[in-house]
Amino acid sequence: xATPSDPALLPQPASQADQEFVDRLRAGDEDAFRDLVTxxxxxxxxxxxxxxxxxxxxxxxxxxxxxxxxxxxxxFECRSSLRAWVFTIVVNRARTHGVxxxxxxxxxxxxxxxxxxxxxxxxxxxxxxxxxxxxxxSMGAPQRWDEVPDxxxxxxxxxxxxxxxxEQLPPRQRLxxxxxxxxxxxxxxxxxxxxxxxxxxxxxxxxxxxALRQTLEDYYRR
Amino acid sequence: xTEQRGLDCNQVVELVTAYLDGSLDADAxxxxxxxxxxxxxxxxxxxxxxxxxxxxxxxxxxxxxxQTRAGLLRAFxxxxxx
Numbered sequence: 001x002a003t004p005s006d007p008a009l010l011p012q013p014a015s016q017a018d019q020e021f022v023d024r025l026r027a028g029d030e031d032a033f034r035d036l037v038t039x040x041x042x043x044x045x046x047x048x049x050x051x052x053x054x055x056x057x058x059x060x061x062x063x064x065x066x067x068x069x070x071x072x073x074x075x076f077e078c079r080s081s082l083r084a085w086v087f088t089i090v091v092n093r094a095r096t097h098g099v100x101x102x103x104x105x106x107x108x109x110x111x112x113x114x115x116x117x118x119x120x121x122x123x124x125x126x127x128x129x130x131x132x133x134x135x136x137x138s139m140g141a142p143q144r145w146d147e148v149p150d151x152x153x154x155x156x157x158x159x160x161x162x163x164x165x166x167e168q169l170p171p172r173q174r175l176x177x178x179x180x181x182x183x184x185x186x187x188x189x190x191x192x193x194x195x196x197x198x199x200x201x202x203x204x205x206x207x208x209x210x211a212l213r214q215t216l217e218d219y220y221r222r
Numbered sequence: 223x224t225e226q227r228g229l230d231c232n233q234v235v236e237l238v239t240a241y242l243d244g245s246l247d248a249d250a251x252x253x254x255x256x257x258x259x260x261x262x263x264x265x266x267x268x269x270x271x272x273x274x275x276x277x278x279x280x281x282x283x284x285x286x287x288x289q290t291r292a293g294l295l296r297a298f299x300x301x302x303x304x
Contacts, residue, residue, distance in 0.1 A: 042283030134230025
């Protein structure tokens with residue numbers, strides 16, 4: 001039977017494996033609960049950090065969420081996947097906690113969630129008078145990133161850079177990128193957790209990824 | 223001279239996410255892939271998006287402190303005593 005240690009193995013909406021796992025939890029299986037906490041807390045901490053600042057606050061939120069899971073287990077109906085249900089709890093707790101902290105979030109340098117403009121600067125494409133309108137200009141076209149002297153060092157820096165850039169994304173883009181790309185959660189589960197449509201989710205993911213790619217491009221071309 | 227289904231680069235870059243999610247319809251996917259065959263810039267752009275996703279996937283995650291986890295296990299134990 002699939003264990004939740006590898007989140008990618010967990011099936012999605014209310015499957016047989018999910019139901020069996022919930023039964024184990026309801027029966028008081030401590031190993032099952034411990035596995036769940038170990039497997040999912042990292043993602044939950046990251047989700048919490050979208051709304052609250054500091055590791056301690058995030059830990060409080062996640063602890064609070066797990067307590068909510070324990071208490072709510074009897075009422076869970078397997079309509080969504082177990083993971084989507086747990087992640088929804090932490091997102092809601094984090095939101096409440098964040099409001100209570102009354103934090104003012106600085107405006108993201110990458111713009112607002114509801115930006116509808118192009119995700120790549122229009123000046124990088126030829127205008128209507130160009131030889132090939134709508135195609136890359138020679139200056140604007142992407143350049144390869146692999147002329148690097150020390151791949152290992154730069155990869156470490158790239159990871160840190162992308163992690164920092166994710167934290168700078170507008171909150172909803174940050175949530176989607178965190179779920180989809182950092183933690184490999186499926187599109188369906190992401191929509192369930194955030195209570196957004198597939199289309200909306202894709203737009204947020206698209207904008208978030210474009211911003212991160214730009215961050216890496218700026219870094220590699222410095 | 224414009225192709226029937228020809229896409230421009232500025233359109234292609236806005237389709238990458240739908241493409242990677244497999245949510246383009248057959249026609250759109252064909253047009254997208256046809257463009258990539260002929261356009262190094264867009265081929266590279268898609269590859270860079272993939273690289274970006276790969277980097278995001280290697281971000282190291284925090285864990286809950288052992289103390290917190292122990293406390294949760296105790297709570298689980300207590301609330302499950304029936």
